[in-house]
Amino acid sequence: MSTLIEAENLTRILPAIVPVTLVKDVSLSVGEKEFVAVTGPSGSGKSSLLYLLGLLDQPTSGTLKIGGRDTGPMDEEVRARTRLAMLGFVFQFHFLLPEFTVRENVEIPMRKLGRLSRSQMRARATELLESLGLAGHLDKRPDQLSGGQRQRVAVARSLANDPPIVLADEPTGSLDTKSSEQVFHILETLVRERNKTVIAVTHDMDMAARMDRRIHLVDGRVAEP
Amino acid sequence: MRLILEIAFTHIVGRGRQTLVAILGVAVGVGFSIAMAALMQGGQDDFIEQLVNTMPHVQITDERRTPPRQPAEDVFETVAISGLRPREDRRGIINPTAALTWLRGWVPGRVAESLKAQGVIRYSGRDVGASIIGVDPDAERGVSPIVGDFVQGSFDRLTAGGNNILIGDTMASRLGAGLGDTITAVSSTGLSRNFKIAGLFHTGTTARDEGEAYVLLKNAQILSERANAVNDIRIKLADPNAAPGVAKRAEAELGYKAEAWQEANESILEALVIRNVIMYTVVAAIMLVAGFGIFNIISTITHEKARDIAIMKSLGFAEGDMRRLFLIEGVAIGAAGSFIGWLLGFTLVYALAQVRFELATTGQEMTRLPIAWSFLHYLLAAGFALASAAVAGYLPARKAAKLNPVDIIRGAT
Ligand SMILES: Nc1ncnc2c1ncn2[C@@H]1O[C@H](COP(=O)(O)OP(=O)(O)OP(=O)(O)O)[C@@H](O)[C@H]1O
Ligand SMILES: [Mg+2]
Numbered sequence: 001m002s003t004l005i006e007a008e009n010l011t012r013i014l015p016a017i018v019p020v021t022l023v024k025d026v027s028l029s030v031g032e033k034e035f036v037a038v039t040g041p042s043g044s045g046k047s048s049l050l051y052l053l054g055l056l057d058q059p060t061s062g063t064l065k066i067g068g069r070d071t072g073p074m075d076e077e078v079r080a081r082t083r084l085a086m087l088g089f090v091f092q093f094h095f096l097l098p099e100f101t102v103r104e105n106v107e108i109p110m111r112k113l114g115r116l117s118r119s120q121m122r123a124r125a126t127e128l129l130e131s132l133g134l135a136g137h138l139d140k141r142p143d144q145l146s147g148g149q150r151q152r153v154a155v156a157r158s159l160a161n162d163p164p165i166v167l168a169d170e171p172t173g174s175l176d177t178k179s180s181e182q183v184f185h186i187l188e189t190l191v192r193e194r195n196k197t198v199i200a201v202t203h204d205m206d207m208a209a210r211m212d213r214r215i216h217l218v219d220g221r222v223a224e225p
Numbered sequence: 226m227r228l229i230l231e232i233a234f235t236h237i238v239g240r241g242r243q244t245l246v247a248i249l250g251v252a253v254g255v256g257f258s259i260a261m262a263a264l265m266q267g268g269q270d271d272f273i274e275q276l277v278n279t280m281p282h283v284q285i286t287d288e289r290r291t292p293p294r295q296p297a298e299d300v301f302e303t304v305a306i307s308g309l310r311p312r313e314d315r316r317g318i319i320n321p322t323a324a325l326t327w328l329r330g331w332v333p334g335r336v337a338e339s340l341k342a343q344g345v346i347r348y349s350g351r352d353v354g355a356s357i358i359g360v361d362p363d364a365e366r367g368v369s370p371i372v373g374d375f376v377q378g379s380f381d382r383l384t385a386g387g388n389n390i391l392i393g394d395t396m397a398s399r400l401g402a403g404l405g406d407t408i409t410a411v412s413s414t415g416l417s418r419n420f421k422i423a424g425l426f427h428t429g430t431t432a433r434d435e436g437e438a439y440v441l442l443k444n445a446q447i448l449s450e451r452a453n454a455v456n457d458i459r460i461k462l463a464d465p466n467a468a469p470g471v472a473k474r475a476e477a478e479l480g481y482k483a484e485a486w487q488e489a490n491e492s493i494l495e496a497l498v499i500r501n502v503i504m505y506t507v508v509a510a511i512m513l514v515a516g517f518g519i520f521n522i523i524s525t526i527t528h529e530k531a532r533d534i535a536i537m538k539s540l541g542f543a544e545g546d547m548r549r550l551f552l553i554e555g556v557a558i559g560a561a562g563s564f565i566g567w568l569l570g571f572t573l574v575y576a577l578a579q580v581r582f583e584l585a586t587t588g589q590e591m592t593r594l595p596i597a598w599s600f601l602h603y604l605l606a607a608g609f610a611l612a613s614a615a616v617a618g619y620l621p622a623r624k625a626a627k628l629n630p631v632d633i634i635r636g637a638t
Contacts, residue, residue: 051634056631076543077545080546083540083541084540084542091634095532095634096536097232099232108537109541111227112546157540
């Protein structure tokens with residue numbers, strides 16, 4: 001099992017008159033096909049850690065390797081490219097582009113990457129959405145869907161370029177029990193059947209218990225639960 | 226790239242009414258700039274054409290740019306000689322025949338000589354001061370548009386009799402004389418001679434219609450007691466732009482002041498340059514205002530779409546993509562506005578070209594607005610518009626590209 005994400009002493013401090021420490025000395029390594037939970041009380045730095053791992057934010061100190069490559073020296077362009085090809089994001093709120101249809105939203109990362117032909121993109125988007133139970137909604141706009149459906153579209157989009165890593169920040173946080181269960185099941189399937197590595201922030205201890213590993217944060221540091 | 230264009234399109238269409246206002250802002254700016262340029266350029270072309278048609282292209286007079294050296298200065302090697310008074314000199318171009326032959330040998334155009342003398346025209350006890358101009362009718366025809374300005378009689382009548390004179394219609398009415406009447410011309414030396422009015426001209430320039438009288442060159446020379454004298458050589462060139470070169474060569478050879486029409490009208494031509502500067506300043510100002518409209522809408526879109534920017538960046542769009550996106554939106558508005566502006570400008574210029582009006586003073590002349598059709602005006606106006614749109618789009622685009630997605634994602638959750 002090879003290592004996909006390797007973080008060493010990752011620290012993020014917001015510069016201010018009184019500097020705010022978001023993440024402090026976090027070291028972790030996550031391999032292929034792992035289903036990892038990030039837990040911790042509110043304000044403990046879970047989201048902040050996820051942004052760092054997803055190259056949305058840059059650490060104040062420490063190193064982060066993704067797929068064996070050091071992300072420190074990467075310029076903005078390369079970081080964006082790495083995000084595009086290696087990382088999928090699912091946020092608490094769906095974050096779809098409102099002017100585009102469900103299928104177009106899923107196609108956008110593929111078009112940006114430009115590896116497939118237009119017809120292949122279309123086929124892949126359709127397949128992804130259908131596998132997530134959205135067969136009848138391909139040409140709807142995001143605001144015509146329920147919260148659970150939107151979140152599933154967001155999952156489909158995060159998988160568009162077949163990235164090895166999916167990062168999810170409280171993906172079920174805004175959903176009812178039934179939808180939550182559905183989305184959780186989908187994430188689990190990603191790991192078990194599609195060989196993805198999923199790192200998900202969750203407040204739900206039951207869910208965390210069903211995952212392979214738990215990283216517990218307190219005040220920005222890794223702690224024993 | 227197609228993707229960026231598509232996203233840009235959805236943003237612009239999503240703000241339909243505001244976009245339309247911005248586009249119309251640019252269109253009005255472009256349209257009116259084109260119309261204004263057509264009018265200004267038309268007026269200028271018209272003016273220069275008139276200037277070139279009515280004026281000799283090169284005029285050689287018996288003046289010198291530096292006063293001639295006094296004989297005393299040649300004889301005595303002194304630093305300065307004071308109290309010298311120039312000799313009473315009969316002015317005029319020395320040896321005009323040789324000068325004319327030389328000029329006619331190489332000048333690409335027509336040359337006419339004349340003798341201009343100050344005098345008085347007298348008729349039934351009334352005196353009017355006049356420039357009595359002796360001309361060679363055949364040569365004069367080639368350089369002066371006066372031939373076409375006759376209201377009674379004609380220029381050709383000058384040759385018909387030995388003592389004919391052509392005067393302006395205003396002078397005729399001041400004298401109370403008409404065609405066929407005999408008037409007396411008195412020169413500054415006191416000599417007088419009778420002439421018969423063979424033609425009345427109206428040039429439209431009051432000073433000329435009131436104060437010029439044309440006679441045969443020979444008669445002018447007799448009247449002013451200067452046989453063979455000539456004090457004015459005028460040249461009409463095939464290419465008016467060649468005038469400065471011709472003037473320079475003539476002056477170098479003959480020693481007399483030879484003035485090209487550009488030099489004679491330097492201040493007017495300078496005023497035209499200033500006019501153009503003012504025009505372009507106004508065009509730039511209009512485009513600046515149109516640019517504010519674009520800046521406004523692109524800023525609004527970037528604020529409104531901050532969330533989408535964060536989404537796209539989190540998906541893997543780079544800062545450069547975001548800059549391009551909003552820059553394209555600005556330029557697209559500028560381009561659409563330019564296109565509509567072209568149609569508007571064309572329509573305006575076409576409409577202006579249809580306008581006819583009467584000049585109140587003369588009454589009989591129907592005039593059209595002088596209009597210059599030039600594709601350059603269209604290109605310039607669109608160029609200004611696109612440049613201002615690019616700047617107006619770039620500023621918010623740069624700011625939007627720098628947006629930190631984390632801030633927005635945090636804000637939303
Ligand atoms: N821009 C900021 N300025 C000041 N403090 C901030 C800023 N962003 C985050 N923080 C603080 O940093 C800490 C970590 O925030 P973070 O969002 O990572 O926590 P979290 O574990 O995801 O919390 P939650 O479970 O509520 O989502 C919090 O205490 C938060 O208040
Ligand atoms: Mg959080």
